[in-house]
Amino acid sequence: MILETQCKSALSKHEHEFPTSWDVNPYRGCTMGCRYCFAQYSHKYLNMSNFFSDIVVKTNIAEILYSELRKKTWKGEQIKLGGISDIYQHAEKKYKLLPQLIDVLKKTRNPVFIQSKSTLILRDFELIKELAKYTTVDIATSICTFDETAQKIIEPGAPSAQERMEMLSQFTGICRHTIVSFMPVIPLISDSDENLETTFRLTKEFGIDSIIAYPLHLRGNLKKPFLKLVQTHFSEIYFQFSELYKTADLNEIYAADLFQKISGIRHKYQLYGSYSIVQPQDNQLSLFP
Numbered sequence: 001m002i003l004e005t006q007c008k009s010a011l012s013k014h015e016h017e018f019p020t021s022w023d024v025n026p027y028r029g030c031t032m033g034c035r036y037c038f039a040q041y042s043h044k045y046l047n048m049s050n051f052f053s054d055i056v057v058k059t060n061i062a063e064i065l066y067s068e069l070r071k072k073t074w075k076g077e078q079i080k081l082g083g084i085s086d087i088y089q090h091a092e093k094k095y096k097l098l099p100q101l102i103d104v105l106k107k108t109r110n111p112v113f114i115q116s117k118s119t120l121i122l123r124d125f126e127l128i129k130e131l132a133k134y135t136t137v138d139i140a141t142s143i144c145t146f147d148e149t150a151q152k153i154i155e156p157g158a159p160s161a162q163e164r165m166e167m168l169s170q171f172t173g174i175c176r177h178t179i180v181s182f183m184p185v186i187p188l189i190s191d192s193d194e195n196l197e198t199t200f201r202l203t204k205e206f207g208i209d210s211i212i213a214y215p216l217h218l219r220g221n222l223k224k225p226f227l228k229l230v231q232t233h234f235s236e237i238y239f240q241f242s243e244l245y246k247t248a249d250l251n252e253i254y255a256a257d258l259f260q261k262i263s264g265i266r267h268k269y270q271l272y273g274s275y276s277i278v279q280p281q282d283n284q285l286s287l288f289p
């Protein structure tokens, strides 16, 4: 179900500061369908039942964002496009809200962090390239597993990890920073030596700047349905997996071992998770359109 709506505000502030504390979400709900998605339970606040198929489209978001970014009180902080839904999900093919938002960012020269799993972002490649001449643009994609069978179970609406990497690589040298978000690393499913190695090796080979890696936690309402998914599709590891999640957080000893393994691969490929938000006064590009 698609619900078109007119929003009253475009910018939303949240407590987490990574990568920024300001989000713009043209869509609520997400057809990528990632079973680990922490945002899926936010739909209840909209009185909608299925986050993966009931999509709210804020058709006037570009116009509202433009007026918010032009307010005297706005300090020009870096904003994130997306945050609780993928901005280049299927509905974007029809609604084309992103070209409008990119145009607003260009006019206002506001720095931006773009995150998407979707290759549809390449439709707007030239627009993003142009935007990067006017302001700071950082781009990230998230990766879970290169095992396509597992990926189609866990992220049924998303392109393959290989396709996402290839997509991101096209922005290297154009945007300030390209980032692989290797999240979540799922114990016993996506934390094999082979998957860790492939993720870091391809990040290096594609010339992507940095990689962030973080394991799965099963907080809030996520635990029960995710355990059910593991039981149904990965029954051979179910017992061991459920033992790792006696609480909502991954078992501490397992998590420490995983971080140590990831740290070793980081050193091998000299790939780190460094990322710093651009401060309004440092957005030098805005001086040189």
Ligand code: SF4
Pocket: 030, 031, 032, 033, 034, 036, 037, 038, 039, 040, 083, 084, 085, 086, 117
């Ligand atoms: S792409 Fe992001 S927002 Fe969409 S379902 Fe996956 S994790 Fe959730």
